[in-house]
Amino acid sequence: MNEGWLALMQQAFSLLLSLDPDVWSIISVSFSVSFAALIITLIPSIVLGFFLASYQFPGRWFVTNIVQTLQSIPTVVIGLLAYLLLTRNGPLGDLRWLFTQEGMILGQMMICAPVLIALSQAAFSSIDKRAYETSRTLGASWQRAIWTVCRELRVPLLLAVIAAFSRILTEVGCSMMVGGNILHHTRNIPTAIALETSKGDFAQAIALGLVLLILAIVINFAIGSLRGKAMPRSQ
Amino acid sequence: MTAKLTAKNVSINFKERKLFEFDNLSFCEGDVIYLQGDNGSGKSTLMKLIAGIIKPNSGDVIATGFAPKKWWQSNSLLGKAVYLHQHAYLFDGSVEYNLRYALPKTRFSPQELQARVAQAIESAQLGSLLKSDATDLSGGERQRLAIARAWITQPKLLMLDEPISNMDKQSQKLVLAMINILKQEGTGLLISSHQTCGLTALCQKHWHISEQKVVESSHIPSFEQSQEFHYVSAN
Numbered sequence: 001m002n003e004g005w006l007a008l009m010q011q012a013f014s015l016l017l018s019l020d021p022d023v024w025s026i027i028s029v030s031f032s033v034s035f036a037a038l039i040i041t042l043i044p045s046i047v048l049g050f051f052l053a054s055y056q057f058p059g060r061w062f063v064t065n066i067v068q069t070l071q072s073i074p075t076v077v078i079g080l081l082a083y084l085l086l087t088r089n090g091p092l093g094d095l096r097w098l099f100t101q102e103g104m105i106l107g108q109m110m111i112c113a114p115v116l117i118a119l120s121q122a123a124f125s126s127i128d129k130r131a132y133e134t135s136r137t138l139g140a141s142w143q144r145a146i147w148t149v150c151r152e153l154r155v156p157l158l159l160a161v162i163a164a165f166s167r168i169l170t171e172v173g174c175s176m177m178v179g180g181n182i183l184h185h186t187r188n189i190p191t192a193i194a195l196e197t198s199k200g201d202f203a204q205a206i207a208l209g210l211v212l213l214i215l216a217i218v219i220n221f222a223i224g225s226l227r228g229k230a231m232p233r234s235q
Numbered sequence: 236m237t238a239k240l241t242a243k244n245v246s247i248n249f250k251e252r253k254l255f256e257f258d259n260l261s262f263c264e265g266d267v268i269y270l271q272g273d274n275g276s277g278k279s280t281l282m283k284l285i286a287g288i289i290k291p292n293s294g295d296v297i298a299t300g301f302a303p304k305k306w307w308q309s310n311s312l313l314g315k316a317v318y319l320h321q322h323a324y325l326f327d328g329s330v331e332y333n334l335r336y337a338l339p340k341t342r343f344s345p346q347e348l349q350a351r352v353a354q355a356i357e358s359a360q361l362g363s364l365l366k367s368d369a370t371d372l373s374g375g376e377r378q379r380l381a382i383a384r385a386w387i388t389q390p391k392l393l394m395l396d397e398p399i400s401n402m403d404k405q406s407q408k409l410v411l412a413m414i415n416i417l418k419q420e421g422t423g424l425l426i427s428s429h430q431t432c433g434l435t436a437l438c439q440k441h442w443h444i445s446e447q448k449v450v451e452s453s454h455i456p457s458f459e460q461s462q463e464f465h466y467v468s469a470n
Contacts, residue, residue, distance in 0.1 A: 130324035133288050136313040138337035139388055152327050 011203035012210060022183065023207055030188035033101050034169045037108035042161065045113050049120025049160075050146070053127075064121065070114035076173025082107035083177050099180035104188070107174040112164045119160030123153045155226050162219055170212060236300040238391035238423070239263035240285050240316060245294030247280055254280055257449040260442065262316070263423055264300075264391050269435040269455055270427040272444030278427040279321065281442075281449065282394045285425070287312025301391070316392035316423075321400065323381030325369040330361055330380055333369045337388045351387055358413050359383035375406030382413050392423040399434055407433065431456050 015023050052064055084090050086098040086106070097103035131152050135145035150157060172190040179186030181195060189208045196205040239261060246256040254277040262268065262285055272278045283289045285296060298315045325333050334355060338348055356362050359379040364372065372380060378398060385393055395414070399407045411433055418424060418437060425442075428435055435455065443450045 128324060130320050130322075131326070133283075133286075133318070134320065134324040134326075135336075136311075137286050137288070137316065137318040138385065139314045139317075139339070140337070142311075142313075148326065 008202050008206055012206035015204060015207040016210065020207075023204060025184050026187050026189055026192045026208060027211055029101065029184075029186065030169060030190075033104045033175075033188060034108060034165060036101075037105045037112050037168055038161070038165050040105070041109045041112045041116060041164075045116035045164075046120045046150075046157065046160075049117045049122075050124050052117070052121045053124035067114050067117045067121070071118050074173060075111055075171040076177065078110050079107055079174030079177035082110060082174060086178065098178065099182060099186060101179070101186060104175050104179040104186055107178040108168040108171070111171060111174060112168045115164040115167055116160055119163060120157060123156035123160060124149075126156070127153055158226060159223060162223060166216070166219060169215070237264045238298075238300040238315070240296060240298050240312070240392065242285060242291075242296045243294055245284065245291045245296070247277065247284065248292045249277075249280075253447050255444055255447050255449055260285075260449060260451060262392060262425055265421050266423045266425070266440060267418055267438045268423075268425045268440040268442055269431075269438035270425055270442045270444070271431075271435075271456070272427075272429060274429055276429075276444040278429070278444060279396050281444065282318055282396055282425060282427060285312075286316050286318035286394060287314075288318065316394055316425075317385045317388060317390040318394045319381050319385055319396060319398065321396040323377050325372070325377055325380060328369060329365065330367055330369050330372070331365045333380055334361075334365075334384055334387060337384060339388055351389075355383040355387050358386070358409070358416065360409060375402045378402060379406060379409055379413070382410060386413060386417060389420070390417075390422055392425070393417060394425040394427075396427050397429075398426065399432060400428075410434070411437075 052060065052067070082103065083098070085092045086095065086103050087093055088098075092106075095102070097106060127149055132145050132149050135148045136142065140148065170190055172194055175181075175186070175188050176191050176194070179188070179191065181187050181191040187195075189212055193205045193208050196202070196208075240263070241259070241261045242257070243259050245260075247254045270278050270281065280289065284291055287296065296312055298312055301315055326336060334352055338352070343351065356365065359382065361376065361380060361383065364376065369377070369380065382395070382398065398414070399410055402410065414424065414426075414434065414437065424437075426434055426438060436457075438455050439453070441452045441455050443452070
């Protein structure tokens with residue numbers, strides 16, 4: 001049994017280190033799709049989070065609760081929604097994005113946005129108003145003042161980005177439904193792990209799992225380091 | 236043209252309660268005004284109103300004698316007068332970062348900027364703390380840094396909200412000296428305090444918030460008359 005595990009681990013490392021084209025294609029699809037979804041969603045979501053935290057308007061409570069609810073919807077349900085949008089008879093059917101990376105990006109954007117909006121809203125709600133007021137009365141433009149506020153909140157905002165990225169990089173349901181798990185096109189790390197495990201090809205599944213594990217370790221150490229530097233302010 | 240902020244027919248309510256109202260108040264370059272009022276009478280609110288941080292329930296604040304804004308900039312009151320909070324907000328970073336935050340780069344040559352920073356550091360006696368984290372400073376040091384930061388911008392109008400509350404005598408002396416320099420440079424100063432102190436002796440005009448009215452006069456209550464009061468912090 002132990003020898004079997006050892007052999008699997010050796011095979012997994014060898015797949016990664018020998019730059020196996022199939023494995024690295026899967027890793028590449030995973031990161032390119034998730035990075036694209038994150039980058040497209042990032043600025044509008046943070047602006048919306050700022051807006052929800054800073055302004056009172058009718059229906060604010062409702063919007064906030066909807067956003068928070070969307071965070072907890074299973075990714076497979078979001079995948080189903082994206083599928084219905086992209087299917088040939090759906091409202092976005094003319095785009096022909098079903099089973100493409102563009103479709104996966106759209107699905108991951110739908111997963112990513114509520115996480116970013118909710119966490120950035122929470123971050124902006126915690127800001128000391130004096131930061132913005134001080135910046136503006138010292139003569140800074142509103143753009144620079146908002147940049148200053150974001151700088152003051154860089155730790156919680158970065159945590160929001162990392163949380164959103166982790167969620168989309170590791171989700172299976174939406175990518176499987178919208179992407180279709182096509183090798184070299186839409187097969188990403190989570191869908192490949194699910195497939196290879198069902199086929200009994202544990203070496204490739206472990207190799208891909210190791211990539212996610214290493215990423216999780218790097219992200220958690222980065223978060224730990226940031227948290228360590230962020231001291232509570234007395235004033 | 237002399238920089239001037241004029242507030243006309245202003246009324247401010249706090250929820251259902253009327254805080255204060257007045258017909259006409261002007262604050263211009265060269266003025267040194269002592270703003271007096273009991274705790275909760277609305278001194279900070281009046282300053283924030285003139286600084287453009289809050290809007291009145293009725294009435295207007297008009298700025299004249301300031302450089303015209305570029306077409307893409309909003310014509311906000313913010314930035315016309317520097318407002319220093321009672322508990323100054325310091326940005327996350329070193330003392331030097333805070334000092335250089337609001338450097339008016341276009342108005343001075345690099346040599347002049349350097350000289351101005353050096354003079355600010357010397358006046359506030361923060362030379363040994365330049366590389367320290369601003370959030371590690373004591374209350375007096377924080378206030379000195381905030382005044383030095385405002386001084387560097389060479390403001391036309393500066394509002395100081397209870398600037399020497401909670402300060403030891405040495406810090407009070409330093410702040411007094413810095414404010415004296417600003418007065419000599421012709422900066423308009425509006426200094427709030429709920430009772431007279433060494434700082435209010437510099438003033439030439441007196442605004443008093445009493446019974447929900449702001450009354451202007453040229454009579455300054457003398458410092459000696461108020462010696463029986465204990466100087467305490469107003470929140």
